[in-house]
Amino acid sequence: MPELPEVETTRRGIAPHIEGRRVTGVVLRRPDLRWPIPREVAELLPGQVVDSVDRRAKYLLLNTSAGTALLHLGMSGMLRVLPADTPIAKHDHVDIAFDTGSVLRFTDPRRFGALLWQMPGETHELLEGIGPEPLTDDFDxxxxxxxxxxxxxxxxxxxxxxxxxxxxxxxxxxxxxxxxxxxxxxxxxxxxxxxxxxxxxxxxxxxxxxxxxxxxxxxxxxxxxxxxxxxxxxxxxxxxxxxxxxxxxxxxxxxxxxxxxxxxxxxxxx
DNA sequence: CCTGGCCCCTGCAAGC
DNA sequence: TGCTTGCAGGGGCCAG
Missing domain, CATH: 1.10.8.50 (Helicase, Ruva Protein; domain 3)
Structure with a gap:
Protein backbone atom coordinates (compact mmCIF):
# COMPACT_ATOMS: atom_id res chain seq x y z
CA MET A 1 0.00 0.00 0.00
CA PRO A 2 2.08 2.81 1.25
CA GLU A 3 4.99 4.57 -0.29
CA LEU A 4 6.48 7.74 1.12
CA PRO A 5 3.46 9.97 0.35
CA GLU A 6 1.04 7.56 2.00
CA VAL A 7 3.26 7.16 5.06
CA GLU A 8 3.66 10.92 5.30
CA THR A 9 -0.10 11.37 4.94
CA THR A 10 -0.53 8.87 7.76
CA ARG A 11 2.00 10.73 9.90
CA ARG A 12 0.19 14.02 9.41
CA GLY A 13 -3.08 12.34 10.20
CA ILE A 14 -2.07 10.81 13.52
CA ALA A 15 0.41 13.37 14.84
CA PRO A 16 -2.12 16.00 16.04
CA HIS A 17 -3.96 13.32 18.02
CA ILE A 18 -1.01 11.78 19.83
CA GLU A 19 1.80 14.34 20.09
CA GLY A 20 2.13 15.53 23.68
CA ARG A 21 -0.21 12.76 24.84
CA ARG A 22 0.58 10.02 27.33
CA VAL A 23 0.37 6.35 26.49
CA THR A 24 -1.85 4.55 28.97
CA GLY A 25 -1.58 1.06 27.59
CA VAL A 26 -0.42 -1.18 24.76
CA VAL A 27 -2.38 -4.17 23.48
CA LEU A 28 -0.58 -6.67 21.28
CA ARG A 29 -3.06 -9.15 19.84
CA ARG A 30 -0.31 -11.21 18.32
CA PRO A 31 3.35 -11.51 19.29
CA ASP A 32 4.70 -10.67 15.88
CA LEU A 33 4.06 -8.91 12.60
CA ARG A 34 6.82 -9.30 10.07
CA TRP A 35 9.16 -9.74 13.04
CA PRO A 36 8.57 -10.42 16.72
CA ILE A 37 7.45 -7.29 18.52
CA PRO A 38 10.24 -6.46 20.99
CA ARG A 39 9.32 -6.61 24.65
CA GLU A 40 10.24 -2.95 25.13
CA VAL A 41 7.09 -1.92 23.28
CA ALA A 42 4.87 -3.37 25.99
CA GLU A 43 7.28 -2.73 28.86
CA LEU A 44 8.60 0.77 28.20
CA LEU A 45 5.99 2.55 26.08
CA PRO A 46 3.11 2.66 28.59
CA GLY A 47 3.38 5.76 30.75
CA GLN A 48 5.47 7.64 28.20
CA VAL A 49 4.50 10.86 26.47
CA VAL A 50 4.84 10.83 22.69
CA ASP A 51 6.96 13.92 22.18
CA SER A 52 6.81 13.86 18.40
CA VAL A 53 5.88 11.71 15.42
CA ASP A 54 8.58 11.64 12.76
CA ARG A 55 9.12 9.75 9.55
CA ARG A 56 12.33 8.21 8.23
CA ALA A 57 12.00 6.43 4.88
CA LYS A 58 8.71 4.51 5.21
CA TYR A 59 9.01 4.17 8.98
CA LEU A 60 6.96 6.22 11.41
CA LEU A 61 8.80 7.09 14.60
CA LEU A 62 6.92 7.67 17.84
CA ASN A 63 9.49 9.44 19.99
CA THR A 64 9.43 9.24 23.77
CA SER A 65 12.07 9.82 26.43
CA ALA A 66 12.27 6.05 26.99
CA GLY A 67 12.89 5.26 23.33
CA THR A 68 11.22 5.29 19.95
CA ALA A 69 8.55 2.99 18.59
CA LEU A 70 9.14 2.29 14.89
CA LEU A 71 6.10 1.47 12.79
CA HIS A 72 6.24 0.20 9.22
CA LEU A 73 3.04 -0.27 7.24
CA GLY A 74 4.38 -2.89 4.83
CA MET A 75 2.05 -3.49 1.90
CA SER A 76 -1.30 -3.40 3.64
CA GLY A 77 -0.82 -1.62 6.96
CA MET A 78 -3.08 1.16 8.17
CA LEU A 79 -3.10 3.38 11.24
CA ARG A 80 -6.18 5.05 12.64
CA VAL A 81 -6.97 7.06 15.73
CA LEU A 82 -10.25 5.74 17.13
CA PRO A 83 -12.37 5.96 20.27
CA ALA A 84 -11.07 3.39 22.74
CA ASP A 85 -14.29 1.40 22.66
CA THR A 86 -14.28 0.85 18.89
CA PRO A 87 -14.90 -2.87 18.28
CA ILE A 88 -11.95 -4.96 17.20
CA ALA A 89 -12.01 -6.21 13.63
CA LYS A 90 -10.03 -8.88 11.88
CA HIS A 91 -6.37 -7.91 11.41
CA ASP A 92 -6.45 -5.25 14.12
CA HIS A 93 -3.14 -6.33 15.60
CA VAL A 94 -2.01 -3.52 17.88
CA ASP A 95 -3.64 -0.80 19.98
CA ILE A 96 -1.72 2.00 21.64
CA ALA A 97 -4.10 3.71 24.07
CA PHE A 98 -3.75 7.35 25.10
CA ASP A 99 -4.92 9.50 27.97
CA THR A 100 -7.27 11.23 25.53
CA GLY A 101 -9.53 8.19 25.43
CA SER A 102 -8.39 7.38 21.90
CA VAL A 103 -6.39 4.46 20.62
CA LEU A 104 -3.89 4.36 17.80
CA ARG A 105 -4.91 1.16 16.04
CA PHE A 106 -2.62 -0.73 13.67
CA THR A 107 -4.39 -2.91 11.12
CA ASP A 108 -2.48 -5.01 8.62
CA PRO A 109 -4.01 -8.01 6.77
CA ARG A 110 -0.80 -9.19 5.16
CA ARG A 111 1.40 -8.52 8.19
CA PHE A 112 4.34 -7.31 6.14
CA GLY A 113 4.38 -4.36 8.51
CA ALA A 114 6.46 -4.08 11.64
CA LEU A 115 6.53 -2.63 15.13
CA LEU A 116 10.05 -2.25 16.46
CA TRP A 117 11.88 -0.37 19.18
CA GLN A 118 14.89 1.89 19.27
CA MET A 119 16.58 2.94 22.50
CA PRO A 120 17.35 6.65 23.06
CA GLY A 121 20.39 7.78 21.14
CA GLU A 122 20.52 4.62 19.07
CA THR A 123 19.69 4.04 15.42
CA HIS A 124 17.87 0.83 14.63
CA GLU A 125 19.93 -1.44 12.41
CA LEU A 126 17.26 -1.34 9.71
CA LEU A 127 17.73 2.43 9.51
CA GLU A 128 21.52 2.21 9.39
CA GLY A 129 23.02 2.77 6.00
CA ILE A 130 19.86 3.69 4.15
CA GLY A 131 19.93 6.53 1.66
CA PRO A 132 18.81 10.13 1.95
CA GLU A 133 15.28 11.44 2.15
CA PRO A 134 14.13 12.35 -1.35
CA LEU A 135 12.63 15.68 -0.30
CA THR A 136 15.85 17.00 1.22
CA ASP A 137 18.92 18.52 -0.41
CA ASP A 138 20.87 15.38 0.51
CA PHE A 139 19.22 13.75 -2.46
CA ASP A 140 19.98 15.02 -5.94
C1' DC B 1 30.08 -5.46 -4.27
C1' DC B 2 26.09 -6.23 -7.37
C1' DT B 3 22.20 -8.80 -9.24
C1' DG B 4 18.29 -11.51 -9.55
C1' DG B 5 15.20 -14.56 -7.28
C1' DC B 6 12.59 -16.10 -3.23
C1' DC B 7 9.91 -15.45 0.51
C1' DC B 8 6.88 -13.65 4.21
C1' DC B 9 0.94 -13.21 4.22
C1' DT B 10 -3.98 -12.38 3.04
C1' DG B 11 -7.52 -10.71 -0.08
C1' DC B 12 -9.34 -10.02 -4.37
C1' DA B 13 -10.37 -10.42 -9.23
C1' DA B 14 -10.25 -13.01 -13.30
C1' DG B 15 -10.65 -17.30 -15.67
C1' DC B 16 -12.44 -21.87 -16.18
C1' DT C 1 -21.50 -20.95 -7.98
C1' DG C 2 -17.04 -22.56 -6.67
C1' DC C 3 -12.37 -23.64 -7.33
C1' DT C 4 -7.70 -22.29 -8.94
C1' DT C 5 -4.42 -19.04 -10.24
C1' DG C 6 -2.02 -14.86 -10.28
C1' DC C 7 -1.20 -10.57 -8.58
C1' DA C 8 -0.81 -6.65 -5.12
C1' DG C 9 1.58 -0.19 -2.88
C1' DG C 10 7.70 -3.63 0.73
C1' DG C 11 11.90 -5.20 1.53
C1' DG C 12 15.19 -8.56 3.96
C1' DC C 13 17.96 -12.29 2.79
C1' DC C 14 20.46 -15.59 0.01
C1' DA C 15 23.34 -17.73 -3.59
C1' DG C 16 25.96 -16.97 -7.55
Missing part, protein backbone atom coordinates in the same frame (compact mmCIF):
# COMPACT_ATOMS: atom_id res chain seq x y z
CA UNK A 141 20.70 13.86 -9.45
CA UNK A 142 24.44 14.11 -9.03
CA UNK A 143 24.28 11.53 -6.24
CA UNK A 144 22.27 9.18 -8.43
CA UNK A 145 24.64 9.68 -11.30
CA UNK A 146 27.72 8.92 -9.20
CA UNK A 147 26.22 5.84 -7.56
CA UNK A 148 24.95 4.45 -10.83
CA UNK A 149 28.22 4.23 -12.72
CA UNK A 150 28.90 0.68 -13.80
CA UNK A 151 25.52 -0.58 -12.62
CA UNK A 152 23.71 -2.89 -14.99
CA UNK A 153 20.41 -3.19 -13.13
CA UNK A 154 17.45 -1.37 -14.70
CA UNK A 155 17.22 2.29 -13.72
CA UNK A 156 13.82 1.65 -12.17
CA UNK A 157 15.24 -1.01 -9.86
CA UNK A 158 18.08 1.38 -9.02
CA UNK A 159 15.62 4.16 -8.18
CA UNK A 160 13.78 1.82 -5.81
CA UNK A 161 17.00 0.82 -4.02
CA UNK A 162 16.83 2.18 -0.45
CA UNK A 163 20.58 2.69 -0.46
CA UNK A 164 20.20 5.21 -3.28
CA UNK A 165 17.17 7.09 -2.02
CA UNK A 166 14.41 6.03 0.37
CA UNK A 167 10.67 6.11 -0.01
CA UNK A 168 10.33 5.64 -3.76
CA UNK A 169 8.21 2.54 -4.31
CA UNK A 170 6.65 0.91 -7.30
CA UNK A 171 4.07 3.58 -8.13
CA UNK A 172 6.26 6.64 -7.84
CA UNK A 173 9.26 5.02 -9.52
CA UNK A 174 7.12 4.43 -12.61
CA UNK A 175 5.68 7.94 -12.43
CA UNK A 176 9.01 9.70 -11.95
CA UNK A 177 10.60 7.81 -14.87
CA UNK A 178 7.63 8.69 -17.05
CA UNK A 179 7.90 12.36 -16.13
CA UNK A 180 11.64 12.32 -16.80
CA UNK A 181 11.18 10.53 -20.14
CA UNK A 182 13.47 7.64 -19.19
CA UNK A 183 12.80 4.04 -20.23
CA UNK A 184 12.62 2.05 -16.95
CA UNK A 185 14.44 -0.89 -18.56
CA UNK A 186 17.56 1.12 -19.32
CA UNK A 187 20.67 0.10 -17.38
CA UNK A 188 21.24 2.52 -14.50
CA UNK A 189 24.87 2.92 -15.52
CA UNK A 190 23.90 4.07 -19.00
CA UNK A 191 21.74 7.00 -17.97
CA UNK A 192 23.47 10.36 -18.38
CA UNK A 193 24.14 12.89 -15.63
CA UNK A 194 21.77 15.33 -17.29
CA UNK A 195 18.95 12.79 -17.23
CA UNK A 196 19.59 11.94 -13.58
CA UNK A 197 19.36 15.63 -12.73
CA UNK A 198 15.96 15.68 -14.37
CA UNK A 199 14.92 12.42 -12.72
CA UNK A 200 15.77 13.67 -9.23
CA UNK A 201 13.75 16.82 -9.91
CA UNK A 202 10.76 14.76 -10.99
CA UNK A 203 11.03 12.47 -7.96
CA UNK A 204 10.85 15.51 -5.70
CA UNK A 205 8.05 17.14 -7.63
CA UNK A 206 5.90 14.02 -7.81
CA UNK A 207 6.36 12.97 -4.19
CA UNK A 208 5.54 16.50 -3.01
CA UNK A 209 2.49 16.64 -5.24
CA UNK A 210 1.31 13.21 -4.09
CA UNK A 211 1.63 14.23 -0.44
CA UNK A 212 -0.40 17.30 -1.30
CA UNK A 213 -3.10 15.04 -2.71
CA UNK A 214 -3.14 12.80 0.35
CA UNK A 215 -1.31 9.94 -1.38
CA UNK A 216 -2.58 7.40 -3.88
CA UNK A 217 -5.49 5.08 -3.20
CA UNK A 218 -5.38 2.04 -5.48
CA UNK A 219 -7.69 -0.24 -3.55
CA UNK A 220 -7.58 0.21 0.19
CA UNK A 221 -5.32 3.02 1.31
CA UNK A 222 -7.13 5.43 3.62
CA UNK A 223 -5.64 8.22 5.67
CA UNK A 224 -6.24 8.02 9.43
CA UNK A 225 -9.29 10.26 8.98
CA UNK A 226 -10.74 7.85 6.42
CA UNK A 227 -9.99 9.96 3.35
CA UNK A 228 -8.69 8.29 0.21
CA UNK A 229 -5.63 9.60 -1.64
CA UNK A 230 -6.43 11.59 -4.73
CA UNK A 231 -3.13 11.22 -6.57
CA UNK A 232 -4.64 8.21 -8.33
CA UNK A 233 -6.27 10.60 -10.78
CA UNK A 234 -2.89 12.02 -11.70
CA UNK A 235 -1.11 8.77 -12.54
CA UNK A 236 0.38 8.81 -16.04
CA UNK A 237 1.84 5.30 -16.14
CA UNK A 238 1.26 3.11 -13.08
CA UNK A 239 -1.56 0.64 -13.54
CA UNK A 240 -2.45 1.94 -17.00
CA UNK A 241 -1.25 -0.96 -19.18
CA UNK A 242 -3.06 -0.88 -22.53
CA UNK A 243 -4.55 2.54 -21.91
CA UNK A 244 -3.59 5.52 -24.01
CA UNK A 245 -0.64 7.61 -22.84
CA UNK A 246 -2.06 10.88 -21.55
CA UNK A 247 0.64 12.75 -23.49
CA UNK A 248 0.94 11.02 -26.87
CA UNK A 249 -1.84 8.42 -27.01
CA UNK A 250 0.44 5.41 -27.43
CA UNK A 251 -0.74 2.43 -25.37
CA UNK A 252 1.09 2.17 -22.03
CA UNK A 253 3.14 -1.02 -21.71
CA UNK A 254 3.94 -3.16 -18.71
CA UNK A 255 7.10 -5.15 -18.15
CA UNK A 256 8.44 -6.95 -15.08
CA UNK A 257 11.63 -5.49 -13.63
CA UNK A 258 13.03 -6.74 -10.34
CA UNK A 259 9.90 -8.87 -9.84
CA UNK A 260 7.74 -5.74 -10.00
CA UNK A 261 5.29 -4.60 -12.66
CA UNK A 262 6.72 -1.56 -14.39
CA UNK A 263 4.64 0.72 -16.59
CA UNK A 264 5.96 3.00 -19.30
CA UNK A 265 5.15 4.74 -22.54
CA UNK A 266 7.31 3.35 -25.35
CA UNK A 267 7.06 6.65 -27.20
CA UNK A 268 7.65 9.18 -24.40
CA UNK A 269 10.30 7.19 -22.56
CA UNK A 270 13.64 6.36 -24.12
Missing amino acids: GERMYQLSRGRTAPVKTFLMDNAVVVGVGNIYASEALFAAGIDPRRAAGKVSRERYLRLAQEVKRILALAINRGGTTLRDFLAPDGAPGYFFQELFAYGRAGEACKVCGTPIRVVTLGQRASFYCPHCQR
